[in-house]
Amino acid sequence: MNANIKPPMPAAKTPDASQVELAMHGFVSDFGPTAALALESCVHCGRCAEACHFYVQTGEAKYTPIHKIEPFKQAYEREVSPFAFAYRMLGLVPKISGAELESWQSLIYDSCNMCGRCSLICPMGIDIADLVEQARHGMFEAGLTPQDYLGVLAEKEHATGSPFGLTVTKFQEMLHTIGVEHGVTMHVDEARADIVPTVSSIDLKAYPSSMAAIAKILNHIGASWTFRTDGFDADNVSLTAGDRAGQRATTLGIVQSAIACQAKTLLMPECGHSFTEMRWEAANEFGKELPFRVMQITEFLAEALADGRLRVNKVQQRATYHDACQVSRRGGATAAPRAILKALGVELHELEDAGDESWCCGGGGGVALINRAAPLREKAFQIKQRQVEATGMDTVYTSCSGCRQTLEHGGKATQWNKSVASLLELVADNLKD
């Protein structure tokens, strides 16, 4: 996916004083009681490092999760903390410089997937992944989002609603082509529908068959549904880039499109961060509870299987499953894919660390969209690779296109002979007539 993208903008330069001020504003505006409590509570025990694939694979202390947000922490202590006045007066916490912020860019972006495994080990109960997301807001405002090419995509998304700048016409054409190629009826821009599936730009670029799969399943269960071209791309690259305005605009575009057709369910694609955004943040950006349910596709499928709307054939297969961090550990839907695999009769051989304890594939949090991070990402991927190999399975199912792509890329780089597949597509291929 990244091969055809060239950064149109120059690489970020060392921020000047005004940009540092913007970064401070970005940091400071995020400090509520939860973030403050987290920063006040840290005892510097270093255990978070032992849960982080970047530290575990490199042994470099700088990859300790809580260390990655040092400028954010410094801003808190100096500007917001209960003893900020003393820190400033006595010079105990120096003002952050542009050079310092710049030097932290790779730690905050390249080496954090916001997977939250560190949050699982922290004895103080600090959600470091959440703090990293907030720290990126300041970095974005200082112009320090890596341009090659996360920042470029975020900028395009902010401007057009799609990180690849896909127009409504182009999306309509794509849906039409997918429908024809896969022999499935596509419902597009219908005035009223109960279910509105969204898509991920990764699916649009790399896995169009997943959109055919969604259509096939929704048609099969006789649902009232439609794709909406006025708000379709749920990827939300802006979230991982730290662009709050872009994040909000992208999200609200989708919310409005679902409201426009009086949807009862907004269906999120096989994508981790888009689920996090729409399920947990969209209502906050909307300012009140959403007038529809937000479901990740695996939750929807598990529910439809449980209530009998969806019936599938048993498949004779043994496989393992890779959890998308945002869906399982951070999204509370760990059981859903397992229920689907069970319904399909797949003999599931769990990874050594599975479910809530699963290791990230290395691509989440926008890291897959940072070209220079590829060597580090591949190192992180090796943990997953080892654990998959230990199961002896040839196929890894997942419910996140970002994970799927990272696993495929990691596999290609090491001539891995495992097949990486979509759980959604497995269901669509085995619908009971």
Next chain:
Amino acid sequence: MTLLDFARGIGLQVAVLIMIAGLFWRAAGVFLLRRRSQHSLARTSLIGRIAGGATMIFSRSIPRRTFWPRIGVSVALSTIFHVGFFAIIFGGAPHILIIHELTGLSWPNLPKGLVVIISGLTLAAMIAMLIRRIFHPVMRLLSTADDYLTWLFVFLPVLSGILLSGETVAGYETLLALHILSVELMMVWLPFGKLMHGMLVFASRGAMGFNFARKGAAT
């Protein structure tokens, strides 16, 4: 006024005053920050979320099994220190006597010999924790003056307590005064440094458990 008089009198009063004022100031500085409303539909009821918070307060004391091979030393040292520290405070006869005088509550004390052994283990664990902090690359990178001062202000009462029980290096009154003063130093430091984690741990674990339960994530 002897050193002991000072420690038991004005020293204690000032320490308590600073500690309470500092605790209020720090707590207010954190909890009065503007809270962001949550509008997304929670997976659990309010009771479920509160239960999630309560669960995490306890569950985070024992790391998940998958992490044990990598953090075993850290957990062992931390556990020995924390269990030992509280056993000394709540099991030592003189401490129980003070608690009884202040609150009227009382319970059987641990044998003095056992308290000395526990104190020795606690002290040893603390020294090992300090060595790790200095030499472990991750801990060295993270550590600030606050961490070392906090260590010192906890170490001194434990050390002076052991010396007091033996009464070998100085007279009882001097050692008692030094022990009380070291405790007062710890009290004064409590709201200002990392020692505050002893209070914040319940809030931070509880908040995370509440938020995770809201999402239906494991607590």
